[in-house]
Amino acid sequence: MRSHARLAGTAFQRTIPPRNPAWFVRAGEIRRRRAASRSRSESATLRSTMSMQRTLAGAGVTAVLAATLVAGSTPAVALEGDPAVPIVTPVSPLVAPPSSYPHQPELATVADDPTDASINRGVIPYDEIAPLLNGLTAVSDRISVQVVGQSALGRDIHLVTLTAPENAGETKRQATFRDMIKHNPEAAAKNASLMANYKVPIWFNANIHGNEWEGTDAVLEYIEHLATAPYDEVKDVLERNRLYFTVTNNPDGRALGQRATADGFDANRDMITGATSEARIIRDLSGVIQPTFYIDLHGYTSVLQVEPCGPPHGENYEYDLFLPHAYAAALEIEEAVTAADIPGNTYLDRTTNRVTTENTGNIRIPYRDIRSGWDDWPPIFTPQYVAYQGAITNTVELPLGRVNPPTDPRNPANSAVNVEVAGVVIDTSVDYVIENADALLSNQIEIFRRGVAGEPLVEIPADVDPAEVAEPSQWAEIWDETDVYTAEFPRAYVIPAGDGQRSATDAANLVDQLIANGVEVQRASAAFTAGGTTYEAGSYVVDMHQPLRGMANVLLADGSDISDRVPDMYDISAWSLALLWGADVDAVGSTGDPAVRAKLKDVAEAAPTGSVPAQGGYLELATSGVAEYQAVNALLESGVPVSAFADGTVILGPDAASHAAAVEVADLYGVSFTASDGSRLASEESSGLDDLTVAYSGGGEELQTLRKLGFDDPVAISSAALTNGTATLDGVDVVWIGGTLNFSSAQAAGRAVMAEYLAAGGGVVGEGTAIASFANSFGLVSSTATSGTGGSNGIVSVDPVEDGLLGTFPQDTAFVYPAVWYTNLGANAVVEQTYAADPFISGHWRDSAGRSTADAAGQASAVSAETEAGNRVLMFGTSMNFRTHPVGQFGQIARGLFWAGTEGAEVPAP
Numbered sequence: 001m002r003s004h005a006r007l008a009g010t011a012f013q014r015t016i017p018p019r020n021p022a023w024f025v026r027a028g029e030i031r032r033r034r035a036a037s038r039s040r041s042e043s044a045t046l047r048s049t050m051s052m053q054r055t056l057a058g059a060g061v062t063a064v065l066a067a068t069l070v071a072g073s074t075p076a077v078a079l080e081g082d083p084a085v086p087i088v089t090p091v092s093p094l095v096a097p098p099s100s101y102p103h104q105p106e107l108a109t110v111a112d113d114p115t116d117a118s119i120n121r122g123v124i125p126y127d128e129i130a131p132l133l134n135g136l137t138a139v140s141d142r143i144s145v146q147v148v149g150q151s152a153l154g155r156d157i158h159l160v161t162l163t164a165p166e167n168a169g170e171t172k173r174q175a176t177f178r179d180m181i182k183h184n185p186e187a188a189a190k191n192a193s194l195m196a197n198y199k200v201p202i203w204f205n206a207n208i209h210g211n212e213w214e215g216t217d218a219v220l221e222y223i224e225h226l227a228t229a230p231y232d233e234v235k236d237v238l239e240r241n242r243l244y245f246t247v248t249n250n251p252d253g254r255a256l257g258q259r260a261t262a263d264g265f266d267a268n269r270d271m272i273t274g275a276t277s278e279a280r281i282i283r284d285l286s287g288v289i290q291p292t293f294y295i296d297l298h299g300y301t302s303v304l305q306v307e308p309c310g311p312p313h314g315e316n317y318e319y320d321l322f323l324p325h326a327y328a329a330a331l332e333i334e335e336a337v338t339a340a341d342i343p344g345n346t347y348l349d350r351t352t353n354r355v356t357t358e359n360t361g362n363i364r365i366p367y368r369d370i371r372s373g374w375d376d377w378p379p380i381f382t383p384q385y386v387a388y389q390g391a392i393t394n395t396v397e398l399p400l401g402r403v404n405p406p407t408d409p410r411n412p413a414n415s416a417v418n419v420e421v422a423g424v425v426i427d428t429s430v431d432y433v434i435e436n437a438d439a440l441l442s443n444q445i446e447i448f449r450r451g452v453a454g455e456p457l458v459e460i461p462a463d464v465d466p467a468e469v470a471e472p473s474q475w476a477e478i479w480d481e482t483d484v485y486t487a488e489f490p491r492a493y494v495i496p497a498g499d500g501q502r503s504a505t506d507a508a509n510l511v512d513q514l515i516a517n518g519v520e521v522q523r524a525s526a527a528f529t530a531g532g533t534t535y536e537a538g539s540y541v542v543d544m545h546q547p548l549r550g551m552a553n554v555l556l557a558d559g560s561d562i563s564d565r566v567p568d569m570y571d572i573s574a575w576s577l578a579l580l581w582g583a584d585v586d587a588v589g590s591t592g593d594p595a596v597r598a599k600l601k602d603v604a605e606a607a608p609t610g611s612v613p614a615q616g617g618y619l620e621l622a623t624s625g626v627a628e629y630q631a632v633n634a635l636l637e638s639g640v641p642v643s644a645f646a647d648g649t650v651i652l653g654p655d656a657a658s659h660a661a662a663v664e665v666a667d668l669y670g671v672s673f674t675a676s677d678g679s680r681l682a683s684e685e686s687s688g689l690d691d692l693t694v695a696y697s698g699g700g701e702e703l704q705t706l707r708k709l710g711f712d713d714p715v716a717i718s719s720a721a722l723t724n725g726t727a728t729l730d731g732v733d734v735v736w737i738g739g740t741l742n743f744s745s746a747q748a749a750g751r752a753v754m755a756e757y758l759a760a761g762g763g764v765v766g767e768g769t770a771i772a773s774f775a776n777s778f779g780l781v782s783s784t785a786t787s788g789t790g791g792s793n794g795i796v797s798v799d800p801v802e803d804g805l806l807g808t809f810p811q812d813t814a815f816v817y818p819a820v821w822y823t824n825l826g827a828n829a830v831v832e833q834t835y836a837a838d839p840f841i842s843g844h845w846r847d848s849a850g851r852s853t854a855d856a857a858g859q860a861s862a863v864s865a866e867t868e869a870g871n872r873v874l875m876f877g878t879s880m881n882f883r884t885h886p887v888g889q890f891g892q893i894a895r896g897l898f899w900a901g902t903e904g905a906e907v908p909a910p
Contacts, residue, residue, distance in 0.1 A: 079664050081637035084630040084710035088512040095148050095284040101166040103144040104137040117257025122412025123213045126251045140227035141165050149281040152262040155251040162226040164238040178290055182547045185449035200437050203244040203291040208268045210253015214415055215297025218422030219245045244289050250278050264700025271385035273885045286386045287518045292440050293433045294386045294393040300401030302355045303346045304363040306330040307394045309376035312566050315487040316550040320458045321443045325392045328472035329432045334363045336428040344417040346399050378572050379554050388551040390444035396425050454545035454591045459486045489544045491589030492596045493556050497538035503625035505670050506582030508606035511540050519552045521603055528598035531588040559842030574794040574843035579813040582888025610666035615659040618678035619652040624809040629894035631665035633710030636691035643686040643907040648808040653907045681909035690904035698738030705881040709894045719743045723750030729757045734901035737766030741774050761870030763900025768820045771875045780873045781865035782826035788818035789851045794843015797836035798861050804832040815886040820877035821859035833862035872900035
């Protein structure tokens with residue numbers, strides 16, 4: 001029996017009952033409404049660490065751009081306000097492994113929190129975790145602890161490692177083995193010492209959903225067991241493996257009793273975006289740990305559920321290597337859990353597909369029992385992401401759920417059962433790895449070998465004969481044509497530089513995101529030709545002969561239209577960074593072709609992109625990417641006048657202060673200014689931009705999108721908050737509607753607040769049916785908004801109107817969840833963008849009457865309007881900032897906000 005006993009040196013105050021192992025410019029008159037003065041704080045520390053910075057190591061933009069900056073140029077100035085939230089956060093140094101084991105720093109403790117939602121659930125509250133771990137490190141040399149990051153609210157996230165002690169030489173040897181497995185897999189497969197002595201890494205992640213608590217308690221019990229049991233009982237486990245545990249991946253959610261992180265994101269949908277620190281920790285650790293086996297502990301599905309998944313299967317996996325052991329491990333867990341016959345546990349009646357308390361000998365395994373609706377298609381979940389490290393991965397859903405109210409005594413009772421069930425899952429998983437270590441390690445090496453060699457994916461035939469496949473072969477009895485998904489790899493992806501690239505800064509973001517996800521990227525030092533196209537020096541190449549070729553392809557490929565193959569999907573169905581992050585990307589050749597002939601060098605980050613001409617003239621900036629809008633907002637925040645032309649280009653004056661600020665933002669955001677004589681200010685219409693205060697409806701993705709664009713003081717509003725006075729529109733310069741903002745008859749006071757804002761000419765920008773409903777309700781512009789089939793989502797082709805608001809730096813793809821199009825438009829409406837004649841590229845969009853892809857074809861996907869009162873309205877039918885992933889669309893949001901918002905000081909003409 002394992003329990004959280006009071007170990008020497010711990011501050012563990014409550015014992016857990018003993019359990020078994022267990023997200024422009026105006027051409028005419030613009031109203032002027034300046035917001036009240038705003039106090040700003042300097043944020044030099046954050047600014048210095050931002051991943052957006054495009055400078056050489058140890059050198060600022062002046063050094064980087066010696067060709068365009070002259071000695072004696074104006075000294076840099078300190079920008080005011082907070083810098084924009086970075087689009088990309090690089091791998092954290094906190095995840096670096098120790099140089100030997102054990103590694104036992106004293107973990108910081110926090111004050112007792114009697115409001116922690118864990119208490120009512122009968123599980124360990126967050127404040128007791130660090131004391132418990134400190135107590136174990138005080139008595140055991142088998143346990144190592146590490147703070148690998150912080151949550152949204154600043155709580156430490158702990159990684160615990162259990163293994164037999166290692167001196168520095170032994171740890172270095174293990175690191176050498178690990179790197180050989182990934183980067184020289186052919187040699188690794190033949191290395192007898194490696195095969196005999198490599199400590200196979202097993203990783204358990206717990207509590208990524210905050211109110212799915214019990215994984216934490218179960219891993220703590222197992223940690224305690226390995227740390228304190230007689231050594232002979234655990235010697236085999238510790239000497240043959242390293243066992244890693246992220247004890248609580250979402251400590252804020254744990255304490256708050258909510259699924260999401262404190263900033264409102266589902267971290268288990270964030271793996272390829274990295275909006276949350278919680279998801280980035282898993283991203284970063286996956287490359288460091290390089291697990292051979294990974295379990296993510298969740299809840300609740302009424303009965304224990306253990307993956308692998310049903311179709312559609314992710315088309316970039318080496319599924320012939322992944323599925324056999326993933327399914328066999330699930331079967332062993334099923335056998336062990338049902339044999340344990342834990343009182344209060346539930347089981348699956350497979351004949352009726354119902355959950356019962358009668359021990360049927362079955363749990364639920366999606367590959368076998370859910371043949372549609374629980375899939376491993378998108379790489380947004382931690383197991384589906386970590387699998388690209390060559391790991392066998394399973395999501396485990398514990399059985400017994402939450403009961404309302406939280407104080408209901410059934411909650412701790414359910415928790416006790418779940419912890420015991422999870423203990424069996426952990427024990428059995430570790431046993432499975434030990435018993436199959438050679439096969440699992442050989443599998444992982446082979447996955448990397450195929451990637452490095454660039455071999456085509458092995459397609460499993462629909463009619464596979466179970467008798468003719470290698471063990472474990474149980475999976476083959478189920479496999480059929482609905483399971484067959486595969487991808488064809490290009491020889492390389494090229495991210496062009498120069499004239500072939502719509503946005504150098506968006507391209508730099510993309511490169512940094514690929515690198516943060518472990519993808520190998522190279523940069524050309526000279527022009528080269530590939531696939532019949534000549535690319536300029538500075539272009540990036542992703543050679544698809546690399547260990548993480550599956551990861552590279554799942555991030556960069558267009559994806560597939562699977563609408564006709566499955567009736568429904570569990571979550572998103574398309575996500576291509578090449579189509580959604582604003583940069584141009586070309587796929588070149590096929591995997592069997594010779595390597596791209598170019599002078600290439602590996603890069604650890606994107607090259608600097610910022611430049612500023614010598615002082616003495618006006619400066620222009622083409623707003624082609626997100627970074628340019630971050631720079632514009634930083635300039636406005638610092639009181640630098642910025643004017644914008646109808647084509648989206650902005651201009652700064654020739655004064656020394658403007659030049660100095662330009663140097664700062666070029667350094668910080670990598671933007672590139674061009675010299676100008678300012679004559680456009682006399683010959684073209686332009687407008688001064690304002691340091692906008694943006695009010696928004698919606699959730700965390702709206703707030704984070706605005707902060708990523710550099711709008712640093714967004715104001716959250718809702719119909720309820722405007723009605724009860726907890727939110728106002730005082731000082732607001734423009735409104736973004738990302739969530740429904742309708743007012744009921746009982747919310748007349750809130751409607752009056754909004755009506756007053758609109759009567760003064762206030763501008764509104766938004767997306768989907770929410771903005772259409774709002775615009776109809778307040779008489780701004782009439783339309784009928786139609787949504788695509790329920791649940792449909794994916795990537796679409798769009799056609800921006802050439803001379804329209806979105807026609808400069810155009811993007812021809814967008815994300816939808818679902819697509820919304822606008823018809824029956826009012827007389828003041830202007831179509832800015834339409835869905836293409838054949839709009840759907842990839843994802844899942846089943847046809848239904850009036851809501852199909854054919855119905856959307858050619859219809860308005862973005863509409864602008866002006867009213868007699870001076871309001872400007874912009875409606876987007878695409879999902880502009882879904883989970884903050886479609887980064888390329890952020891610039892269109894910013895352009896819309898500046899177009900609809902208040903006017904600022906103009907840059908004077910020469």
